[in-house]
Amino acid sequence: MLLEPAATKVAPGDSAVVRLRVRNTGDTVEEYRLSVLGDGAGWAVVEPAVLRLYPGTEEVAEITFTPPRTSDVAAGPLPFGVRVEPGGQPDAADVTEGRITVGAFSEARAELVPRRVRGWRRAVGRVAVDNLGNQPLTASFSSRDNGDAVEVQVVPGAVRVAPGRAGFAELDIRPGKVKWVGGGTEHPFSVSVVRAGSTTPEVLNGTYVQPSVFPRWVLAAGSVVMAAALALAVVWFQHDPSIKTQASEKPESAGLLSPQENSQAPAASQAPPSPPASQAPTAPAAPKADGQPRPGAPAPGAAPAPGTGTKPRPESGGGGGDTGGGPSGPSEQRVSIETGQRGGYLGMFRDSMGDSTPVYTLGWVGDQKDLDEYWILRRYGDGTVSLSPSGNPSLVLDRKAENNRGQLWNADGGQDSIRAGRLPANQKWRLKDLGDGWVSILSATDGQCLTDMYVKQNGGGNVQQTLVYACEDRFLLGQKWKLG
Numbered sequence: 001m002l003l004e005p006a007a008t009k010v011a012p013g014d015s016a017v018v019r020l021r022v023r024n025t026g027d028t029v030e031e032y033r034l035s036v037l038g039d040g041a042g043w044a045v046v047e048p049a050v051l052r053l054y055p056g057t058e059e060v061a062e063i064t065f066t067p068p069r070t071s072d073v074a075a076g077p078l079p080f081g082v083r084v085e086p087g088g089q090p091d092a093a094d095v096t097e098g099r100i101t102v103g104a105f106s107e108a109r110a111e112l113v114p115r116r117v118r119g120w121r122r123a124v125g126r127v128a129v130d131n132l133g134n135q136p137l138t139a140s141f142s143s144r145d146n147g148d149a150v151e152v153q154v155v156p157g158a159v160r161v162a163p164g165r166a167g168f169a170e171l172d173i174r175p176g177k178v179k180w181v182g183g184g185t186e187h188p189f190s191v192s193v194v195r196a197g198s199t200t201p202e203v204l205n206g207t208y209v210q211p212s213v214f215p216r217w218v219l220a221a222g223s224v225v226m227a228a229a230l231a232l233a234v235v236w237f238q239h240d241p242s243i244k245t246q247a248s249e250k251p252e253s254a255g256l257l258s259p260q261e262n263s264q265a266p267a268a269s270q271a272p273p274s275p276p277a278s279q280a281p282t283a284p285a286a287p288k289a290d291g292q293p294r295p296g297a298p299a300p301g302a303a304p305a306p307g308t309g310t311k312p313r314p315e316s317g318g319g320g321g322d323t324g325g326g327p328s329g330p331s332e333q334r335v336s337i338e339t340g341q342r343g344g345y346l347g348m349f350r351d352s353m354g355d356s357t358p359v360y361t362l363g364w365v366g367d368q369k370d371l372d373e374y375w376i377l378r379r380y381g382d383g384t385v386s387l388s389p390s391g392n393p394s395l396v397l398d399r400k401a402e403n404n405r406g407q408l409w410n411a412d413g414g415q416d417s418i419r420a421g422r423l424p425a426n427q428k429w430r431l432k433d434l435g436d437g438w439v440s441i442l443s444a445t446d447g448q449c450l451t452d453m454y455v456k457q458n459g460g461g462n463v464q465q466t467l468v469y470a471c472e473d474r475f476l477l478g479q480k481w482k483l484g
Contacts (some may be wrong), residue, residue: 001084001096012134013069018098020061020082024053031087033062038080040100043067046082065103071164075134077102108139108161110193110202112356117173118209125171125348127154127191127204131161138196140197141169143189148176150187150208166465175210184211188431206359226447330378330421334390337375340438340453340480344464347373353392356400358407361452361464371465377483380421384444386411386429388418399426399468406450406466438480443468452478 001019003328010016017465024030032051036044045064063082066075076102085093109130117123131137140162143152151174159167171191179185187208193203208280316432337346344361350372362373374390375397387397396418398409411427421428428444441450449471464478471479 001082001094003082003096003098005098007099007101008065009101009103010067010182012066012073012075012105013064013088015064016100018063018100019061019063019345020084020096020383021058022051022061022084023058024052024055026294027055029054033085033087035085036063036080037095038078040065040080043073044080059109060271065100069105071132071134073101073102073134074163077101089287094476102134104135105133106135106137106197108137108195110139112171112191112204114354114359116206116207116354117171118354119173120213121175121213122177123173125173125206126349127168127169127171127255129159129161129169129193131163131165131167134163136163137161139167140194140196142192142194142201143171144192151249152189152191152209154191161319173208175208179210179212180214183210186210188473189401203445245362260421278354284468330380330419332379334379335375336373337441338386338482338484340477340482341452341464343451345373346375346466346481347371347390350391353389353395353408355409357395359397359406359408359466361466378418380428382421384421384430386423386428388423393418396423396427397429399445404448404468406468431452434480437482439483440471440479441481442471449473449475449479450481 003024004019004021008016008018015171020034022032022034024032030053031054032443034046034049034051035041036046043066045066046235047062047064049061051059051061065080079331080100081095081097083093083095109132111128113126117125127141129137129139138158140158142157143154153172155170156167159169161167173189176189188211189206189208190207191204193204194201233412322324336372339345339361341361343348346359347362348357348371352370362371372389372391376388376390376393378386378388388395388411392408394410394415396406396411398407399479400406400407412424413422417423425445426443428446429450430442430447432440432442434440442448448468449466453467453469469475469479
């Protein structure tokens with residue numbers, strides 16, 4: 001058996017052909033089965049795969065290598081072998097070895113995560129660089145400030161990224177001055193990314209939204225409150241709380257006592273005997289319509305006779321209360337969510353949480369000012385759940401339609417929809433028990449798995465991103481999660 005040539009080169013996306021010459025040195029007709037061994041076997045084809053030779057004859061088979069243009073095939077030399085197995089004699093198989101060298105190519109993609117950041121005093125973000133080539137990549141960063149309005153710093157200034165991995169640099173964005181009132185202001189900024197060996201930078205544009213410390217509605221509400229307080233003060237000081245009465249002083253006429261004299265009158269037990277009826281004074285007559293007194297009528301201003309006064313009405317009172325209540329909402333618990341890939345946790349930056357914020361897996365940091373790695377898990381009666389960052393419960397974990405990326409998004413319908421479970425399928429999930437405390441997080445849309453797509457390097461410390469992907473055994477570690 002002979003390989004022609006024994007070593008060759010091939011560029012990713014192209015093809016290279018190696019010939020294998022096989023000779024039957026026996027005295028019987030023999031059938032030989034050919035197969036490729038090694039890391040390149042997945043993109044190698046043998047034609048024909050079976051040779052049938054008469055004694056003393058030989059034939060040639062062609063092995064075609066076609067490495068894909070992806071980061072999965074590393075650049076450099078790659079050994080391979082061709083196994084020749086006589087029919088019915090597996091123990092007599094022989095292997096011929098060769099070497100194929102895969103060429104290098106560079107390809108990268110950079111983006112701001114997120115493109116739009118917000119903060120009245122400071123905002124944070126990230127620059128993500130994905131190495132799509134098959135060799136290590138070094139990228140350097142530089143920022144361009146927007147005059148005195150905003151200052152942008154990138155740390156570190158350069159990253160080295162392995163093939164098929166992602167590298168990150170932190171963005172620290174600060175305004176030139178604090179804005180106290182007047183609503184939000186948008187400041188554009190840019191970050192340039194230059195790959196090693198290239199002189200053309202890739203410019204990434206972003207927007208920093210600086211809200212005022214006191215929004216406009218606070219000023220409007222304060223004006224209304226002050227006007228109401230002023231009106232209340234005017235009404236209070238102009239109100240006369242004096243008590244009025246219909247009682248009047250009784251005149252001292254017709255032999256009746258004044259109130260002062262009545263208080264000094266002797267008690268009934270000491271009163272002098274009444275005069276005879278013939279000597280009793282007659283009461284003055286009430287005036288007629290013509291001004292003359294009417295016989296038998298009491299004098300004007302005289303006190304009413306005993307028993308004829310008005311009886312005071314009793315004060316009445318009552319009270320009551322109202323009870324409250326309502327249907328209970330979904331069960332909630334605060335959890336951390338650990339990925340099966342080397343101890344990463346779902347999390348995000350507190351200052352950048354908002355619509356379209358991607359969800360990454362980070363190393364565990366616990367309760368920290370800038371990072372949020374705790375989630376609110378809500379369980380609904382239909383077996384679905386929703387997930388919200390503990391730092392902003394009005395956001396939910398959402399499946400982005402364009403690229404199946406895991407992201408944060410304001411719940412459709414707000415908090416009422418979250419409590420009632422009236423969320424669209426792309427904002428609801430199902431938990432599938434895998435045993436030993438592990439679960440799969442399945443999209444309620446089509447049952448695909450929330451996946452941690454990148455594997456951390458031993459010394460890299462890169463942040464992985466989440467995607468919704470078909471549930472497959474080859475992604476098992478990236479598709480299993482533990483709620484803590």
